[in-house]
Amino acid sequence: MEAYRPPTERTRFAVAGARANVAAVLGSQPRGDVIRNNVFAGLLGLAVLIALAGLAALLAQAVVEGAPALGTNLITEPPSTIDTANAGFRPALIGSLMMIAFVIVLIVPLGVGAAIYLEEYADNTRWWNRLIELNIQNLAAVPSIIYGILGLGFIVRGPLDLGFILLAGAITLALLVLPVVIIASREAIRAVPPSIREGSLALGATRWQTTRRQVLPAAIPGVATGVILAVSRAIGETAPLLLVGATVFVTFDPTPLGANGYSALPVQIFQYATRPQEEFQTMAAAGIVLMLVVLLAMNSGAIWLRNRYEQKW
């Protein structure tokens, strides 16, 4: 061991120099980097702002214009062309909620079933399975009016021949959003790590037991979120419903199989909006607010479900 020697002048000088240099390096970022950084962040912020501004404008417009008509009568009263002060959306709201219920009943087993087949059973080296996959992605992008024509030709008339009833509308909407549910469910199923399946199969579980007891329970939050988002889309669709019977001005509560006609929120809003008189424009705006509230409630439900049950791997 050498004895301690105090640092010489030269050493002190060298250390001080090195320190000063470090401070210089840490303190100076190239000017170009600073500008690029801020410009890019600014552009991203602008994109968010424009998206939000559109939504805010729509909401503000609807609330301001519909303000005179906002009240409990919106959900308790049927529409009217005579007493517009007390008119509401009761049959349309009931129609929409009923359709949502039927849509859920239809898309959950079909969508999840198809997703399970494609993820767990289909051998995706086979061309037909890849073809199915491609077509499902294409179907998700088909304009909704096409589904309206399909519904008219195959469900209202044609093979099913149900007539212009609420159930026909629900089936049409279910077909429309089915691809979305399949795609979302596949994502959720794929997010379950393969090691879970291996662990289960290594215990002597069959493929079905593994899917039923391990994969599906772990995928439920994702599936539920996908279903709710799909239903949110269905509830806002007008075009296909116009073709399958929801065009009438309904003043009574609809029934699933009633042949007297049915309505849905967006269709009712459309009805009001096509009339030139001031009071109907107000009703249309109030209807938009009502629909946004329903949509917001459903999407909040989706977010709550996802946060509550999300599995961290």
Added chain:
Amino acid sequence: MTQEHPSIAIAAQARGHHAPPMSREKVFEIEDLSVHYGDKPAVKNIGMDILHKNITALIGPSGCGKSTLIRCLNRMNDLIPSARVDGRLLYHGEDLYGPNVDPIQVRKLIGMVFQKPNPFPKSIYDNIAFGPRIVGMAGDMDEIVEGALRRAAIWDEVKDRLNDNAFGMSGGQQQRLCIARCIAVEPDVILMDEPCSALDPISTGKIEDLMTELKEDYSIVIVTHNMQQAARVSDMTAFLIVELTADERERWGEIVEYDETEKIFTNPSDQRTEDYVTGKVG
């Protein structure tokens, strides 16, 4: 072949205290086994007898097919569509790949523990109970669960939180839970594919102690990258190596030497084994 043996990686006293293999009863008889993925070979010319109620270690460099070989033993390779198994693999004298053999039944008898702990996203209790439920085991489920956790030496750590999610356990506890889950269905053989590679030394030690206890009742086959681990716990060791064709287009694993662990680590008969266990290569 050298007569004197250079410094062996592990001192004799650290090597555990395994007597020569206790049982000579064969649980697996493997003859001329080869596995291909598509048209690429993974292992070739495998021949070895695995003894009952012993710990058999498979060691060798990366890519030598240790995992492929162990996954043949409970037909987990069936899950890979392109995998093809040729040759003979007898389990207590029965052809494991025979036409009347159901892989699901095979896996009920031959359990497996994986490299990364893979508990189910459920409670500790349900993790253990899942196997017995699907197998349809008779008896009180609480007793089955407790028994499995006790035999996996983890009961005292988890008995007060059986309903907690298994993901809240440490990595070492999760792996012992996976061993308990495997034991719960009362298999005959436990396959372990690098069970300690994701664990710290203390957790590794606990699992090694557990393996030594479990071999009273089960045959254990373990793949390990850790030669000291093979030397500490196993009774028999197989050393695999990667073989290449001259143009290096194809590579596959073959067994170089298979013998009592003591012999492999102190007096191997093949120079390549000696180079590997003494750390000259690999």
